[in-house]
Amino acid sequence: MNIQEFLSIFISSVFIYNVILSRFLGLCPFVAISKDTKQAAAMSAAVTFVITASSAVTWIIYRFLLLPFNLTYLRTLAFVLVIAALVQLIEMIIRKTSPVLYRAFGIYLTLITTNCAVLGAAVLNIDMFFIGGKAVAGSFYYSVFQGICMGLGYTLAMLLMSGIRERLELCNVPKALKDFPLAFIIASILSLSFMGFSGFKP
Amino acid sequence: MTNNFSVSGSPHIHKQGSISRIMWTVVISLIPAGIAGIIIFGWDTLWITLAAVVAAVLTELIFGILTKKKVTVLDGSAVITGVLLAFNLPSGVPLWLPVVGAVFSIAIGKQVFGGIGQNIFNPALVGRVFLMASWPKYMTTFTAPFKFDAITSATPLAALKAGRVLEHISYLDLFLGKHGGCIGEVCILALLIGAALLFIKGYISWHIPITYILTTAVFVYIFGGNKLFGGDWLFHILSGGLILGAFFMATDYVATPLTAKGQLIFGVGCGLLTAVIRIWGGYPEGVSYAILMMNAATPLIGRYTKCRIYGSR
Amino acid sequence: MKNLIKEFTKGIIKENPTFVLALGLCPTLAVSVSVANAIGMGLAATFVLLGSSIIISWVRNFIPAKIRIPCFIVIIATFVTVTELCLKAYSPVLDRALGIYVPLIVVNCIVLGRAEAFACKNNLSRSFLDGLGMGDGFTLALVLISAIREFLGSGQLLGHTLIEGFEPVFVFGMPSGALLVIGLLLGFFNFLKNKKI
Secondary structure: OOOOHHHHHHHHHHOOOOOOOOOOOOOOHHHHHHHHHHHHHHHHHHHHHHHHHHHHHHHHHHHHHHOOOOHHHHHHHHHHHHHHHHHHHHHHHOOOHHHHHHHHHHHHHHHHHOHHHHHHHHHHHHHHHHOOOOEOOHHHHHHHHHHHHHHHHHHHHHHHHHHHHHHHHHOOOOOOHHHHHHHHHHHHHHHHHHHHHHOOOO | HHHHHHHOOOOOOOOOOHHHHHHHHHHHHHHHHHHHHHHHHHHHHHHHHHHHHHHHHHHHHHHHHHHOOOOHHOOHHHHHHHHHHHHHOOOOOOOHHHHHHHHHHHHHHHHHHHOOOOOOOHHHHHHHHHHHHHHHHHHHHOOOOOOOOEEEEEOOHHHHHOOOOOOOOOOHHHOOOOOOOOOOOOOOHHHHHHHHHHHHHHOOHHHOOOOOOOOHHHHHHHOOOOOOOOOOHHHHHHOOOOHHHHHHHOOOOOOOOOHHHHHHHHHHHHHHHHHHHHHHHOOOHHHHHHHHHHHHHHHHHHOOOOOOOOOOO | HHHHHHHHHHOOOOOOOOOOOHHHHHHHHHHOOOOHHHHHHHHHHHHHHHHHHHHHHHHEEEEEEEHHHHHHHHHHHHHHHHHHHHHHOHHHHHEEEEEEEEHHHHHHHHHHHHHHHHHHHOOOOHHHHHHHHHHHHHHHHHHHHHHHHHHHHHOEOOOOOOOOOOOOOOHHHHHHHHHHHHHHHHHHHHHHHHOHH
C-alpha cells in the first residue's frame, strides 16, 4: 500500500480514464440530467456515495463469499442484487434520517441501480485488484478509493457539462443538434482535453 | 436583422471597436510572429498559414450559406482561427493537415455551438488537439530552425521531458526562437510585439496572460527542478506555446470569464494545469489542454463570480 | 400478421434503441472500435434480450408487481452469466475485447427497459419479436458506428485494408472520436426526422 498507487488511481480515475468521458459508464443520466447544475450536483453526490459503498460491500462479498466457495461465475448476479439492495437500504436510511437530503436526491437513487457506473466500478475493482484469484495487498483500500475517485471523476464531468449546457441555452444551436447530439460533441471535446493528462507519472 | 441583437447573460461589455475592428487588429498583431516563422522555418510557414486560413474562411462561408444566417466571414474571426491553428503546427506538416484541422475548428469548435460569440471552447485549440490525437506523428515532428531541408529536431520542452538538455541553447536563443517548435510559438520577441499592440489598443487586459504566465513560472520554480525550488522558470516561460497561448488564445473573449475575478481564476487554473502537465504528464507541452479545460470550466466560474447587483446575497 | 411484423421492424428503424431512444449507449461507444467487436456485442446483447423477453413474458402473470424489478434483474443476470461463461469458453479473444461490458449488459438500459416497458405486458409472440427487433436494431447501430470508427480510425474494415495510403485518423479509435461519431450521427438522424415532419 503506497502513496504512489493512490495518486496513480486518483489521476487515472478522475482524468485519464474518466468514468464517463473515457469508460462511457453512466452515460444515460449524463446526457439526460446534465442540463441543470443543481440536479447534476445532486446526482453526482448520490452516485459517488453509492459507488463508494458498493465498492466496499462487493469487495467483501467477493473476497469472503464468492472466492472461497468457487462461485466467482456468479459475480454479475451477486453484484447486481447487492447493489440493488444497497440502494434500497441507503434510500430508506436517508428518508428516515434526513428528509431534506432525501428530497434533494431521493429520486436519483432509484435510477442509480441501473447506472452502469456503479456495477462497472465494482467489476473493475475486482479485475484490477484481484490477480490470479488472490487479493492484492491492500486491495480493499484501493477498491474503495477507486470507487471514491470514480465518483469524483463522474462529478467533475457532470458539473463541467451542466455548466456548459446551461450556458448553451442562450445560444442558437442548429436545430438538429439540440440536446443529445450537442451533448455528445461537447463530451468529445472534453474527452480530448482530458487527454492532456495521459502518460501521467507522479 | 436579428443578428444585431445578441441575447446573453450579463455583464455586457461595451468596447469602442466593433467586432470586426477587434478581430482584424488581432490578425495584424499576429503578423510579426508569422514573419518570424517564415524567417526561421522558411516559406512552408506561409503555405501552411494560408491553407488554414482559406479552409477556415471557406468552412465558415459554407455554414453561413447552409444555415441561412448572415455571412460572417468578413469579421475576421475565421481568419484568426486559421492563423492561430497554423501557428500551432510544426512546419513540416503536409498541407492537407491544416486544412482538415481548420475545417474541424470552425465546424465543430464554433459552428455547432451556434457560431460567433457562442463557442465554449477556443476553436483553434479544438482543431489542434483533434489533429494531435489524430495524426500524432505529423504533429510531433519538428524541423530544425534555419535548415529548410527538413532536418528534424526536438523542441526544447520535448528534450527536457526526455531528460536531455538541448546543447547550445541560451535564453536569448529561446527568446528569438532559434529552435525547433511550432511555427508561430517560437519567436517570443515577435509575439510580445503583437501582444503589446493589443494591450495598447485595450483589446486584451493583463489579468489572464499575466496570471497564467506567473502561475506557471511559480509552480515550475517550486516543483519543476531536480529539487524543490530549483526549477528553471525562465526556460519554461520562453519555451513551448506558453506565450502564444497566454496572450492570444487564453484571452479569447467568448470562451473565457467576463469578470476580473473570474479571469484571475482562469489564469491561475491554466497556469496550474500547464505546469502539472509539463512536469508530470506524458506530453511535453500542456498549454492547449490546459486552456481547453479551463474553457470548459468557464461557465461554472462565471456562475460563482457574478458581479454584485443590487439586492443580491 | 402485419401487426406482428411491425413489432419486429419497429426495433430497427422507428424505435431504434440507439439512435431514437438513446438507450444502451455505454457499451455502444465502448465496443464500437472494431466491427468484429460490435457484431460480437450485438449478438450477445440480442441473446440476452431475447431470452429475458421470452421468460419474462412467459411468467409475467406470476410475478407480483412490487418485486418485479428485482425479479427481472435476476432473470436478466442469469442470461448474462450464461453469455459470459459461453464467451469465456468459446471465444476468449472476444471476451477479452469486450471486457467489462459483457457483465454490464445486465444494466443495459435496453434490456431492462424492454422488460419493464414491453415484455411484462405483452404475450409471448409479441415479446419475442420485440426482443428480436430491438436486439437487431441495436446490433445494426453498433455495426454502423463501428464501421465508421474502424474505417476512419485504422483504415480497415474487419481487418482488411480498404484504401492504400490512407492516413488513419487515430482519434476515431479513442473515446473522444466515439463520442463525436455518435453525436454527429444522432444529429444526422434528428435532421432526417425533422425533415420528414
